[in-house]
Amino acid sequence: MTKKLAGMMGLDIYLSSMKEHDMDPADYEMNSNLSLMPLLSWDIYNAHYFSRLQEFQRTQDILKVEALGQKLNWTSNINDLFKNEEFEAILVTDLDQKIIWVNDGFTEMTGYTKTEALRKTPRFLQGPKSSSETKDRIRQKLSGIEPFTEVIINYKKNRDPYKCEVKIFPLYNEETTHFMALERRVV
Numbered sequence: 001m002t003k004k005l006a007g008m009m010g011l012d013i014y015l016s017s018m019k020e021h022d023m024d025p026a027d028y029e030m031n032s033n034l035s036l037m038p039l040l041s042w043d044i045y046n047a048h049y050f051s052r053l054q055e056f057q058r059t060q061d062i063l064k065v066e067a068l069g070q071k072l073n074w075t076s077n078i079n080d081l082f083k084n085e086e087f088e089a090i091l092v093t094d095l096d097q098k099i100i101w102v103n104d105g106f107t108e109m110t111g112y113t114k115t116e117a118l119r120k121t122p123r124f125l126q127g128p129k130s131s132s133e134t135k136d137r138i139r140q141k142l143s144g145i146e147p148f149t150e151v152i153i154n155y156k157k158n159r160d161p162y163k164c165e166v167k168i169f170p171l172y173n174e175e176t177t178h179f180m181a182l183e184r185r186v187v
Helices: 003-008 011-017 039-071 078-082 104-110 132-142
Strands: 089-094 099-102 148-155 161-172 176-185
Touching (some): 039 078, 132 148
Antiparallel strands (some): 089 099
16 A cells, blocks of 8 residues: 555554554564554544543542532532533632632633632632623622522633633531532633
């Protein structure tokens, strides 16, 4: 098979059609401990792998929030709060809105590390394009005990703005003690 023909077909098809003796022995070494996978299946495998990885990360995040809830004696049903919810980032704050915990998705979404976020209020993510009306509505709704959703423009660590859907849930034992925000970027 010629290089010209290889350029016309996909590299994966070209490589999978080659015989072992066609490959340069210096560049090709078979490792018997390595399980080979056809290149054609790599995209399918990769999509499945990352889907499972996201599912695993979501489960771990929920378990961490549940563990925090047990430590703080919440009677809120954490699993019910997460049902059918899409999120990238999770923030847990005390009643003064000081952040006490964030997940890894928070760092991926904002660029701020967990350490940089702890003991700050989520207001540190706001900037010039953050609507004052939306900020006022959030402040008013935090005094209630009902979950709510708002969309606000926040800023990453590098100061790039992004539109963020925020779903805030009060967490309680006998009364509200904390808030959990599930956040995701929206267009």
